[in-house]
Amino acid sequence: MRSVYIISGGLSKFSKARPDKTFQAVVKEAYDYAIDDLGLDHRQFVEAVDGSVASYFSDHFSRQLMAGIMVQDYLGLCPKPGHRVEGGGATGGICFQEAWKAVASGYMDICLAYGFETMSHVATWKGNEFIALASDVSFDYPVGGFYSGYYAMMVTRHMKEFGTTPEQMAHVSVKNHMNAYHNPYAQKRQRLTIEDVRQAPMVAWPLTRLDICVMSDGAAATILCSEEGLRRLEAAGAKIPRPLVKVSGIGRGTDAMRMADRPHQGFDDFLRANLLPNEDSVDTRAYYRKLWDRGFRYPGVHSFRAGRMGSKEAYKNAGINDPLAELDFVELHDAYTSSEIQTYEDMGLCRYGEGGSFAESGKAFMPGIDYGLNLHEEPLCPVNPSGGLIACGHPVGATGLMQAVFALWQLQSTIQAHFGDPTLQVSGARRGAIHSHAGTGTYVTVSILEKES
Numbered sequence: 183m184r185s186v187y188i189i190s191g192g193l194s195k196f197s198k199a200r201p202d203k204t205f206q207a208v209v210k211e212a213y214d215y216a217i218d219d220l221g222l223d224h225r226q227f228v229e230a231v232d233g234s235v236a237s238y239f240s241d242h243f244s245r246q247l248m249a250g251i252m253v254q255d256y257l258g259l260c261p262k263p264g265h266r267v268e269g270g271g272a273t274g275g276i277c278f279q280e281a282w283k284a285v286a287s288g289y290m291d292i293c294l295a296y297g298f299e300t301m302s303h304v305a306t307w308k309g310n311e312f313i314a315l316a317s318d319v320s321f322d323y324p325v326g327g328f329y330s331g332y333y334a335m336m337v338t339r340h341m342k343e344f345g346t347t348p349e350q351m352a353h354v355s356v357k358n359h360m361n362a363y364h365n366p367y368a369q370k371r372q373r374l375t376i377e378d379v380r381q382a383p384m385v386a387w388p389l390t391r392l393d394i395c396v397m398s399d400g401a402a403a404t405i406l407c408s409e410e411g412l413r414r415l416e417a418a419g420a421k422i423p424r425p426l427v428k429v430s431g432i433g434r435g436t437d438a439m440r441m442a443d444r445p446h447q448g449f450d451d452f453l454r455a456n457l458l459p460n461e462d463s464v465d466t467r468a469y470y471r472k473l474w475d476r477g478f479r480y481p482g483v484h485s486f487r488a489g490r491m492g493s494k495e496a497y498k499n500a501g502i503n504d505p506l507a508e509l510d511f512v513e514l515h516d517a518y519t520s521s522e523i524q525t526y527e528d529m530g531l532c533r534y535g536e537g538g539s540f541a542e543s544g545k546a547f548m549p550g551i552d553y554g555l556n557l558h559e560e561p562l563c564p565v566n567p568s569g570g571l572i573a574c575g576h577p578v579g580a581t582g583l584m585q586a587v588f589a590l591w592q593l594q595s596t597i598q599a600h601f602g603d604p605t606l607q608v609s610g611a612r613r614g615a616i617h618s619h620a621g622t623g624t625y626v627t628v629s630i631l632e633k634e635s
Contacts, residue, residue: 184408186285186429188631189415189422191587192216196369196400196575199302205244205401206256209298212403212580213257216294220405221421224258230418232290232411233263237277237297238579239270242312244300253296263290270316271517273297274402274582275618275627279432281406282629291411298401299577309397313578316621318439329517330394332441332622334386337520340484341388343477346523346538348388352379353542353555354519355392355572360553362569364605367584369398369575375554379519393519398575402583404590427593430613431500431630435491437481437623444487446479456480456490458497458530460504466533473535480534486521486623489528493628496615497530500630505530506545506563509630510611511592513585515619516570525617529628531563551605567592567606582618582627589614593633 192215194200194208203211217227234257236250246252250266269276274297281295301309310328317327340346355374362368374392382390406429407415416422438444447455452474453467470478481487493505502508512529516522523537532540540546544557546565568574568588571581591600592614597607608614613632620626 183286184288186282186406186408187412187426188404188406188429188586188590189412189426190216190219191402191404191590192219193367193584193587194401195367196398196577198369198396198398200300200399205249205298205300206253208300208399209253209296209401209403210257212401213294213296216403216405220415222419226418228258230414231259231262231292231294233284234259234294234296235277235280235284236264236266237268237273237295237583238266238299239268239273240299240312240578243303243309245303253298259294269625270620271515271578272582272618272620272625272627273579274584275616275629276582276625278404278583278586278629279434279627281404282429282432285406285408285411291414292405292407294403294405295583296401296403297579297583299579300399301397301577302399306397321440330386330389333518333520334389336483336524336622337388337518339482340520340524343482343484344535344538348380349376350538350541351388351393351519351523352376354516354522355379356553356555357547358516358566358570359573360551361548361567361606362573364601364603365569365574366601368569368573369396370573372573389518389520395517395571395576398577400575400577400580402580402587404583404586423594423596425634427590428632428634429629430632431496431498431502433492433495433497433499433628435488435495435626437486437488439621439624441483441622444481446482449474452480458494458505460506460530461533469533484524485534486524486528486619486626488623488626489525489617489619492626493529496628496630500632502630505615509563509613509615511564511567511608511614512617513566513568513589513614514570514617515581516566516572517576517619519572521619522565522570525619526565529615529617548606564608567608582616585616585618586629586631589616589631593631
């Protein structure tokens with residue numbers, strides 16, 4: 183299997199609405215950004231690229247089947263190979279990994295991965311209905327299957343199991359919105375307090391409007407290539423930053439669509455199948471035994487089994503034994519503050535049951551930013567330094583690729599160049615993870631990006 187490098191990325195501004203442009207033109211903003219960053223013009227890039235992968239979640243928002251081929255044509259990429267992927271909220275993450283597979287397999291040397299969504303074309307309630315169609319329409323959807331209800335149910339169980347509090351969830355919202363305050367591509371750049379989050383309009387208890395991401399219009403694009411692709415691009419005149427950023431490991435996981443169909447494991451099966459290397463200790467095994475004895479069962483509705491499987495696979499492929507110590511930052515799928523807390527645990531940044539205390543500890547925050555919070559520990563592994571989906575917005579097909587773009591800029595140490603502000607640059611970042619999540623945890627992708635020495 184060949185080495186795969188991510189060499190460039192671009193974004194459109196994420197906005198509540200982009201009435202000024204069609205979805206094709208919004209994608210072109212991100213595409214132009216990515217090729218401009220290499221110092222190439224359109225003709226040079228089109229002659230070099232082997233093909234593309236397109237990601238968008240729903241045909242309903244654009245009222246257009248096969249919208250991907252319309253973008254392919256608009257970008258001048260016909261007749262080169264391309265295809266569309268879809269996997270709910272994980273669509274962008276799947277797209278990134280499909281482009282990786284195209285290059286790693288030898289099918290392509292240079293692959294463009296782009297994603298988009300224009301969700302403003304419908305009313306908010308209708309958009310929520312479209313998103314809810316990513317639940318089981320025969321069983322879950324008819325009994326009130328809007329996603330805020332699902333996530334409220336899941337975090338209520340997390341609160342009962344582990345003592346997680348709404349105030350701990352609010353720490354996530356304050357952190358991510360404050361990070362986005364320094365990100366010009368973010369949709370919601372706000373300074374918030376815990377009280378702001380808790381006093382916002384309630385959507386589904388305990389989730390308020392400030393605990394939940396918003397629908398958006400936007401696009402993102404990344405360019406992945408092999409060593410041969412690097413040579414071809416440089417021969418075409420590309421200025422590729424050094425050191426290179428490599429995709430050092432990917433992982434995926436799945437789970438049943440209906441949460442009621444998700445089986446509980448026995449304790450020994452749980453330990454054998456789910457412990458990460460940093461958890462394989464006498465202390466952690468004893469900790470989980472105590473949880474089990476008081477009624478904890480895995481996976482349950484408090485945890486995302488697909489996230490644990492995707493993380494475990496990605497860490498194995500990238501040679502990571504202790505994610506909290508070995509990752510310099512994580513961009514994860516925080517459609518809800520509660521899901522960020524759940525994902526801390528699934529990715530092994532803390533043990534199951536400790537996500538709430540991790541959220542308020544300070545370990546996931548950026549250094550040098552005044553969040554207005556009483557954080558009792560120093561930043562260790564910033565989570566969503568970009569602001570995440572909650573603050574950047576969630577044009578579904580674009581967000582997993584947005585994470586890859588932000589991760590690339592972190593590893594290239596070019597945040598100041600792209601943001602006009604150095605505040606969100608993770609100092610000395612060498613390795614980061616991106617995490618994309620669908621439904622109530624039905625598809626999850628985790629990819630590790632690493633700066634070469």
